[in-house]
Amino acid sequence: MTPHTPLRIAPVLLCLGLAACGSTPRSEYPGADAARERQNQQAAADAGTEGAGAIDSTGTYLRLVERMQQDGLWFASLAHVDALEARHGVTPASTRLRADALRQTGQDAASAAAYRRLVGTPLEAAGYHGLGLLAGGKGDFAEAARLMEQARRSTPTDGLLLSDLGYALLRAGRTEAARVPLMQAAQLRPDQPQVQANLALYLEASGRADQAGALMDAQRLPAASREAIRQAARELAGGAAPTASADLPAGFASGGLALRTATRASLPRSTTITTTGTTASAERAGLGTESGRTP
Secondary structure (H helix, E strand, O other): OOOOOOOOOOOOOOOEOOEOOOOOOHHHOOOHHHHHHHHHHHHHHHOOOOOOOOOOOHHHHHHHHHHHHHOOOHHHHHHHHHHHHHHHOOOHHHHHHHHHHHHHOOOHHHHHHHHHHOOOOOOHHHHHHHHHHHHHHOOOHHHHHHHHHHHHHHOOOOHHHHHHHHHHHHHOOOHHHHHHHHHHHHHHOOOOHHHHHHHHHHHHHOOOHHHHHHHHHHOOOOHHHHHHHHHHHHHHHOOOOOOOOOOOOOOOOOOOOOOOOOOHHHOOOOHHHHHHHHHHHHHHHHHOOOOOOOO
């Protein structure tokens, strides 16, 4: 699932992007220059230019739009989905891109309709996952978890889905049920800081502060991000919904049902290895002895 424009729930915890997010100026994205180049190539193709830059297949155009969404160009990608479908027809893949872009640009009703159109297609899991994200964005984490459980039946090895499911379960008050999907996600996607942040939140909320601290050390999380995780854990443990913060730490970004941390590009190359080792240590300590089993 691609990265994620504000969810309307505790910004520190969710910019559910696992956040229906507002736009960020294109210049703020590391890939903005490359994205502009791809847009220039597409403009040339739309003008009828022949040659290497022309987009002459559905697959090529889909990849272009996917890259634009990875760069955070959600509004632009929505326009290109219109062009893609006008040229090559509607497919489940284009419908998924449209649904994600609509969600990220705050058009929840239209996004939900697009996600529902994926049910019964090969991308049904993406449809249920997206509907779960929308439910989470409205604060209905029990429904978010139910929908993501449906998605997991089709894609049980999707680490980002598992992380989102685990976070939804935490927010729904099902702390122990969150353990297995969060451990699975951490081992399947050790490269994703937001996945590790969700696991750290679980560890803190379940009273394993030492293991949570070791995981946050491995991720090189800044002090503000660590405190946000600890504060959220305290509120979850007390039965309260995590509160919004007036001074959102700069390390957090929108994207999923998660506490979003700094991008992987900003972290040391060795972090993935260290994090994997930390997760394995947690497993040996009794956290993951049932990680292959559904809770």
